[in-house]
Amino acid sequence: MMIRIRGRVGDWPVDLEIELDAADWAGLGQILPEVQTISSPAVKTPTAVPVDTLWQAAQDLLRQAGEISGPELLGQLEALAGNVQAAKRLVVRLRHCVQVEVKNGADAPVYRWIG
Known part of the structure; x- marks a missing residue:
């Protein structure tokens, strides 16, 4: 079996191939018992973008405060x-944000929900 490593180290391109036979893999498995054999690279499937709950909470906070x-x-x-x-x-x-108006207060800006 062969391991291929590709990437960059600084400006230098890296393309390494390491060939290991069954005895090498067995020895490696004894040294690193948590290493598992992977038959194919893991493929990440795109997921739906989660709702930005923190942003929603910030809007709700200002909406409830009013100003x-x-x-x-x-x-x-x-x-x-x-x-x-x-x-x-x-x-x-x-x-x-379109729903927010910022006014100059006496000492600090004042945020007001207008949406």
Whole structure:
């Protein structure tokens, strides 16, 4: 049996073929018992794109609040998303959403659901 490895290492193309006989495979199986023989490469079947539940939850949060300041919105989205980076992405997404109006408040922007 033969193993073929193709890819790149930096700018260098790699195309390796390793030939193993039955004794080599048996020895390899003793060293790595969790390795299983695969008859054909695994093929990933495309799946339907899942609904972005976090985005829906962010919209629902703003819809229910009606109007909310930017820092308060970010805090609530951080609690919802679990981290600041995801919360900031949701704030940017809300800022550009057709159903959302962003006004300049006294100290921070105010997000208002208009949809």
